[in-house]
Amino acid sequence: MKKVTGILLPAATSLLLVLSYPKFDQGWLAWGALAPLAYYLLKSQTFKSAALGGLACGFLSYLGILYWIYPTMRAGGVGPLASALGLALLALLMSLEFLAVSAYGYWLKRAGLKAWPYLFAAGWFVLEYGKVLLSSKAVWFPWFMLGYTQWDYKPLIQIASVTGVYGLSAALCFTGSLAGALLARDLRPAARALRFLPAAAVFGLLFVYGRSALNAAKELRPVREVKAVLLQPSVDQYAKWDPSEEGNIEARISGLLAGAKGAELAVWPENALPCWIDDPACAAWLKKAASGSGAGASLVGSVSKGEGKHVSAYLLDSSGAITASYDKRQLVPFGEYVPLRDFLGGFVKPVAELGEFEPGAREQGLMGLSGLHIGAAICYESIFPYLFADDARAGADLFVNITNDGWYLDTAAPYQHFIVNIFRAVENRRSVARAANNGISGVIDPWGRVLAKTGLDERAALAAVVPVYDIKAFFPEHGGRLALGAALAVSAFLLALLLI
Helix, strand or coil, X not given: CCHHHXXXXXXXXXXXXXXXXXXXXXXXXXXXXXXXXXXXXXXXXXXXXXXXXXXXXXXXXXXXXXXXXXXXXXXXCCCHHHHHHHHHXXXXXXXXXXXXXXXXXXXHHHHCCCCHHHHHHHHHHHHHHHHHHHHCCCCCCCCCCHHHHHCCCHHHHCCHHHHCHHHHHHHHHHHHHHHHHHHHCCCCHHHHHXXXXXXXXXXXXXXXXXXXXXXXXXXXXXXEEEEEEEEECCCCCCCCCCHHHHHHHHHHHHHHHHHHCCCCEEECCCXXXXXXXXXXXXXXXXXXXXXXXXXXXXXXXXXXXXXXXXXXXXXXXXXXXXXXXXXXXXXXXXXXXXXXXXXXXXXXXXXXXXXXXCCCCCCCCCEEECCEEEEEEEHHHHHCHHHHHHHHHCCCCXXXXXXXXXXXXXXXXXXXXXXXXXXXHHHHCCCEEEEXXXXXXXXXXXXXXXXXXXXXXXXXXXXXXXXXXXXXXXXXXXXXXHHHHHHHHHHHHHHHHHHC
């Protein structure tokens, strides 16, 4: 393989992956995105070249997908050089995922080209499931999943109710890797087309299954419909904690609450209050605002410093009394806490103006709303499928995600962040209501269809109906078994190769 080709192939996969993601939204490209990387791995003569090619592919991919880190840091007052370095270091760290799967792909060549795409796709399934699992025990940022590229193709994403997003990612990986493997073999075009049929069959089965699920959904009726109002005050992130702005923020929220009269639930975004809920004056204002809104209940995001310092959500009844609360379980590293505190604490401070917070307990009770059970998720907790699956198994009837994406300005980040909620809805067959400070707010039904949505940086009180269905999904109950099966298959083949 020529040196120039070795440079271009991993870069081609990176380009296709970036174009598949929001804001470009060319998800169809993802079906062949891994073909150049697969071809590169199969043609690599050494382990070193395969690993470095995978590392380069991951680095370029994450530079493109996470480019918004740079303007976010710049808006927060960080200098250009430090911001660029921060983006580069994060992209380099995340590219270890691609290095690992590329090293695995190179090793798999011993299994032969016919079996390679199947085993490589199984490895990709394990990689994605593993990095999310790692995040529950250590510091990682599982923002990118190959399956997320298909968010707008409703028939194709229905498989997530069975396999989670991981199964769709594996299907995309299989299609691309099979194409790359066939190109790496000396075959006639007709023979290549014939041997590509398994990939076409996978796509066809996903489509047929998805259409069947969507058609069946037409016959179902929700057991209940919750009239909700989602508040999107669009407060400037960098004026949010300015004491001189407190009155203006309260007035803005009060104005939006005029649209909540008669709603069963008014949902405020993450950290909606310009103050700590523990402060008597703040608590008094909240009680007055919630009770005067005319909503049956309010779910409000706020920071608290009572029994520990938490990012929290509170459920208030029509009188403004707090009836339930939830503390954020998965904090943002370097944003809300400093990982490896004893080692890094003297050098690194959290980005959040309010300092470090403590995580909430992994198991917390669901919030009750007139006989319904609500699973709450705050901000980027929406990228952790296991949190939603835990709540679904505990009996959640619907999910509410509150967030503040004002950090990210008008970049791709708010769009990338919104679409992951589509997969959480499908995986658990539960509706998701999302309120974001500056957008995107919306309601997503159990089949991933967006029923209502605001625009970015729009100030709005979005009135919407959140449907509640009494249906079960396979993934929350059995998704872990699928991942274990894939891991066992990969381990067995690796062990067999070691013994050859």
